[in-house]
Amino acid sequence: MTDLSHLREDFPILSREVNGHPLVYLDSAATTQKPIQVLDAVDAFYRTENANVHRGAYTLSAEATDAYEGARAKVASFINASSPNEIVFSRGATSSLNHIAYGWGLNHLSEGDRVVLTVMEHHSNVVPWQLVARHKGIELVYLTMDDRYEVDLSGLDDLIDERVKIISVSGMSNVTGTLGPVRTMVEAARSVGALVVVDGAQLVPHSPTDVQDLDADFLVFSGHKMLAPTGIGAMWGKPERLEEMEPTEGGGEMIADVGLYESRWAPVPQKFEAGTPPIAQAVGFGAAVDYLTAVGMETVRDHEQEITGYAMKRLAEVPDLIVYGPSDPENRGGAVSFSLADIHAHDIATILDQHGIEVRAGHHCAKPLMRHLQVPATARASFYLYNTTDEVDSLVDGLFDARSLFGLDS
Amino acid sequence: MTDLSHLREDFPILSREVNGHPLVYLDSAATTQKPIQVLDAVDAFYRTENANVHRGAYTLSAEATDAYEGARAKVASFINASSPNEIVFSRGATSSLNHIAYGWGLNHLSEGDRVVLTVMEHHSNVVPWQLVARHKGIELVYLTMDDRYEVDLSGLDDLIDERVKIISVSGMSNVTGTLGPVRTMVEAARSVGALVVVDGAQLVPHSPTDVQDLDADFLVFSGHKMLAPTGIGAMWGKPERLEEMEPTEGGGEMIADVGLYESRWAPVPQKFEAGTPPIAQAVGFGAAVDYLTAVGMETVRDHEQEITGYAMKRLAEVPDLIVYGPSDPENRGGAVSFSLADIHAHDIATILDQHGIEVRAGHHCAKPLMRHLQVPATARASFYLYNTTDEVDSLVDGLFDARSLFGLDS
Amino acid sequence: MSSLDELYRQVILDHYRNPRRRGSLTGPHIHAEGLNPSCGDEFSLDLQIEDGVITDAAIQGQGCSISQASGSMMTDVIVGKTIDEARELTATFKLMMGIDVGDDPLDPDRPGAVLGDLEALQGVKKFPVRIKCADLPWTTLTDALDQA
Amino acid sequence: MSSLDELYRQVILDHYRNPRRRGSLTGPHIHAEGLNPSCGDEFSLDLQIEDGVITDAAIQGQGCSISQASGSMMTDVIVGKTIDEARELTATFKLMMGIDVGDDPLDPDRPGAVLGDLEALQGVKKFPVRIKCADLPWTTLTDALDQA
């Protein structure tokens, strides 16, 4: 078993108590905790180099710009992009997906064009396309999920024709942990010249990602789900896609020239970064990918596979517990959704919370998937590098307590 | 003279040196420095309460939500909004203006409608309207500036007719310090039922702001220009305007329900906050307005008037120096743009930087105004509560050095 | 008793598992729906009102034990009451839960506002994030009564 | 000499105030424009090229002393040179400024790459944010030569 428990002391919050018990944080799919290395980087930036970027001829502004652009380079190399210019900083995965839907979709899609999604998508990869559909009369088409919780590819060949312009798919489901069939999608898309967008919000934080190998057109992810501050995320795009994409926000920094009635855009990536960007948050993002690189993303993935495997085994001991998701840890991520007898997910979360165990309950911003699974809500435990098998044991103990509170025998 | 020099010790960066001289930071119009109170609030949030907001049934998530919503309430009361729900958090003024242009403009404007702007607007209040104009065939109409650097209102009556749907004006110019004629605009707009948007990026940080008194429809501002972290800003809107506005970003948090092809929106303000928001940055924003409130916004304004008055007096001693902006400190903000003989603004900034003095040089994201003033660039010193008259003296000394480096006699 | 035991009292689990008046009305009726977007709980209510008196009620929905039990217990007490009495009950319930009822709260002790089983929901007060679960049926009731 | 004195040498101020070959060409010529979006400096260049030799040049633009002087000095050295020699000069200048010129940098000492007055711009190296000012005319020159 990869033992990463020594990393826990880097995370100040992990030593706090919740309801009289040590915090057991099992909600990293929603947002992760932050190591001191990230907090210190942000703090040091404000204490020594804070200034606005790009527009200043003075020392402080040059230092701030170097810090900001240095972070872009770090994030680029974290996903093996060929150039920092392929990284556009954004507020997060949601705002990146909206950028793509509006900036590319609104300008290149027209009536009758199709966007292919899957039923496991997060709302952030559904609603932007619905908004574009309102303006452009495009059609959304969904791939469904089979009973092994894999995206059902049986109808793919029939589905893919020249009407399909974009395939947008999650790299890893935040509910079932299912790995998205990105490779298959990329091949299918190439045959009709469609674009592939990968929602990497759950993929990039949890496994080694190489965009050159992935060969999609766009990849989006959020900093806060990978040890970085809130308020920062990224969109990676192939250079030619970024070139053909229109800006979606207008303002300072993104222009080459502004006239009263017309303007010209700055080169990529500035074209997409209107206004003062989240400077300190980018610096924190850089520190976060440094941290993850030092641990090693292979190690992160191994650790999560082990802990997920252990969790699946222990959860199987709880009567009436159903896990929604693939059973083989090799074949899934560390988001484990489940139901327990007739105890509502919300009640499970409340009971676990009294034990200091923080899990999410609800639709996980994936209502289409909930409808597909025919459950109104699930409870979800999700793991990251700082979680331990002891915490899994606490989870299981808490679930037995839930059973007894609801009068079910153990 | 209001002496606020005791506040300087709250700002760690102010004790650093630049090029061997104590830092003299005169670029607060671009971004402000941060007091330890704000840094500590952000840090404490990450160390003790960090979790995603709104979607969690557990203690940590409830605490994070309280912190985030508490910040909303603080920002609301800072501008005397009638309810926290009138505040939508955004990435900053630029993103707020884009929200309005897209969310309101794209859905309520049509061919032939007019948007009235002024030549002093920041690119962030120009380009979003140009982008909407591309889609909707609306017309942009500009008010010009008179030779006292005031917005020229002489043609206003002729300009305002039922074609005018929006008047969007800066509350305070980031170049000339000119106060925008917001009241006159509001009256003019009312007569034809047009909306008034106020770009408060320079107004809200520097003078007491009361949205009920202002009576505009929207007000936008950036946190980082008022002691808060980067990556956070706000849009205030009248409740009825926020209701009639469509969301511009789709994703998690902003929905009531998501179907495969259609969705329903959450109530205001969540409707406009798709995805994980800048949570810790909002908490920092709350701490920043607490700090400003403790100092007192009247005091902030008084201090800046005094220091601006002192700067105008001292700058008048430098031969061949032209200030672009109103001369009466009562009637302007603390952004002071100038040119000096034939020395380019960039050269001025470099020379001052060698003295540790950080001023901005360039077009200040206001190219239409630069063209109006017929200057390619200006140097700009801008003040905030932590600046002192001693720093103004250093600035003037530096300008004399610039003269001598360029072979001009002193 | 631990706060969890107080929260999940037998009577609550009983209403959760065997909700009263589940279904919909067929005759003329008022319909209202409530949603708690943050957790996804749903509650829908049919009311038959004759001469200002609630003569029948039916509920549907899904959600946690607290919201569903609260709804079930609510129908138990409102059927047979006048609209005004139902509003009094609502205010009484909300006051018990510590929810702000605005400028004109009712006297919780006045006759007619007897909560009965609903008092079992008092344990929810210790779980602030769950209060809106307990309140969902009552907000929906207010919507329905506003249509009457 | 302070670094500021080294930056603002007399010859630089002289070229800034009295730029050589300011204007535009009327006969057949190549035209290229450069912009430094971060500071707003603009530079435009007309080149007359006959039989692979730059026979005339004219510049316009506005910006700081460094970008304008660099442009003025550049025209002084490129007129009369072949396209290849102008490219060598460009590489030599960029290397002097510490700018990465890619895989195949030229030997800065080879004959033909004599910078003359341009060496006065060495002082810019101490001011990293100003290097792109000095470089703007040369990037524009490369654009122009690429059209030839």
Ligand SMILES: Cc1ncc(COP(=O)(O)O)c(C=O)c1O
């Ligand atoms: C799969 C997936 N996509 C997108 C998102 C949206 O990310 P964010 O809220 O950071 O914008 C999430 C986060 O919940 C996610 O899990």
Ligand SMILES: Cc1ncc(COP(=O)(O)O)c(C=O)c1O
């Ligand atoms: C008047 C004005 N409006 C808008 C902005 C844009 O603000 P931000 O860059 O924080 O989005 C600025 C900041 O430069 C400004 O001065």
